[in-house]
Amino acid sequence: MKKNETKSLLNVLEKNKEELILDKWDQKLNDYDNYVKEYLIHYKKSLKGNTLSLSRYPYLKVKSESLSKKLNKGIKKELLTKKQLTKVFKIRKKIVNACSN
Template sequence: MKKNEAKSILNVPEKNKEELILDKWDEKLNDYNNYVKEYLMQYKKSLKGNSVSLSKYPYLKVKSESLSKKLNKGIKKELLTKKQLTKVFKIRKKIENACCN
């Protein structure tokens, strides 16, 4: 977070701070969902022998680890709402279903 952003958050009423925090997690969940879509698309292509999709694996792995680490940290600290937690588990279920079927 930049210094200017930190100052602007400090001047925001408490209710709006909570909304900003929830928005932050919503953005992370959107990033995670988009990542999963990309991963599944590349996964399916790689199963068909697409070498370009196979070459994207290292990038996807790093991104996966980063997103998972952030989300797990938020879950552990109980920063996500029930709705957000449900979304995380639905997204994870997509990967399980695609890879195990």
């Protein structure tokens, strides 16, 4: 293989790796958004006295801690794009808004 072909192949592989990393974080953000939706549903139901929703809190707490830990680690290491960071803060804002009403 010629030098130019090798360089070109390495560039393609590097771009694919970057896309995979971005896709990984996009998936984690989707998981976090889905978690927040589930949490808010159970939060509202528990305010009305729904015992099933209240019983889900230990599970939701563990899930929240896991997702938050991963996202915070990615944020600290600056692995997320500006668009992804914006999405994180929008999702977190949903919780604050719902719980403050």
